[in-house]
Amino acid sequence: MGSGLFYGFDHVNLTQLLNSFLLPMLVSPILAVLLGIVLFKLFHFLRLDNKQLNKDCICGPVFKPIVQVEQTHSLGSNLVQQPNLTSTMYIDTQENCQNLVTPIHLSISKSLDRLHIGSAIAICFARGLNDTPKLVALLIAAKMLDQSHAVVFIAIIMGVGGLLFARKVAQTMSQRITQIDHASGLVANLITASLVLFASKFGLPVSTTHVAVGAIAGVGASSKRIDWSALRNVLLSWVVTLPFAAGIAWLSMWVFL
Structure with missing residues (x-):
């Protein structure tokens, strides 16, 4: 101009x-x-x-202790062990997430x-x-x-x-x-x-x-x-x-x- x-x-x-x-x-x-x-x-x-982001960790699903499941087949039945997997996802602090056994751990x-x-x-x-x-x-x-x-x-x-x-x-x-x-x-x-x-x-x-x-x-x-x-x-x-x-x-x- x-x-x-x-x-x-x-x-x-x-x-x-x-x-x-x-x-x-x-x-x-x-x-x-x-x-x-x-x-x-x-x-x-x-x-x-x-405030929500202070909970810095997304973790889950949570594995509970291994459980025994009875499987039935033509020759009878037997007990097998498999992990008890829950579908719950958590948003929590890093410290609390680390105390959980989870395959997903995201900051x-x-x-x-x-x-x-x-x-x-x-x-x-x-x-x-x-x-x-x-x-x-x-x-x-x-x-x-x-x-x-x-x-x-x-x-x-x-x-x-x-x-x-x-x-x-x-x-x-x-x-x-x-x-x-x-x-x-x-x-x-x-x-x-x-x-x-x-x-x-x-x-x-x-x-x-x-x-x-x-x-x-x-x-x-x-x-x-x-x-x-x-x-x-x-x-x-x-x-x-x-x-x-x-x-x-x-x-x-x-x-x-």
Whole structure:
């Protein structure tokens, strides 16, 4: 916008800007908040909240002591031994599960950790699908790189930037806005990946970070553990960066042209 406004309002398609950019950016985090509230309540209703997850072990079926069973055949009958297997499955603590002789012993927290990794991969894919084209478009429009080289270049730079400067942002999102546990983190990840992928399907550029913050805020509000002051600071940063970016772009056009 800032670069276009340097040449005047006639060079900015305000209708396209509103419908294709501003509305998706505004609606997507609000929708993420609503989904976060609803899905977290659903997890709580299904007893998948953190209290239930303190019982970390699924075990069963349970083998009882070997019993003798009489078998009858043409030559008479005899006694055979076989295990007495019940079909009951238990959700309990690790300590109690270890005291049972069971063929199945599954840790809920470790399984959720694997799901978290899968949901994180989904977010990375969604972000690459939605964010990379925005930057590729700038490079192509500036005639700096072709499409293939631009994608590779941006992937490398985004990876390096994530390794160098992502820690503070991650701490804000995972610890300051709200304290995320297994259930809330998984809900927020799945909402973020789904909404960004859905927007990408229709060619709508949205902010993965905005959607993720919306999902985290919805989960935090539903669990009543949200830090409103931290969330307010994040929202203020969103409001400030847009006019600042436009102003810097306008000023850069004035200096270099």
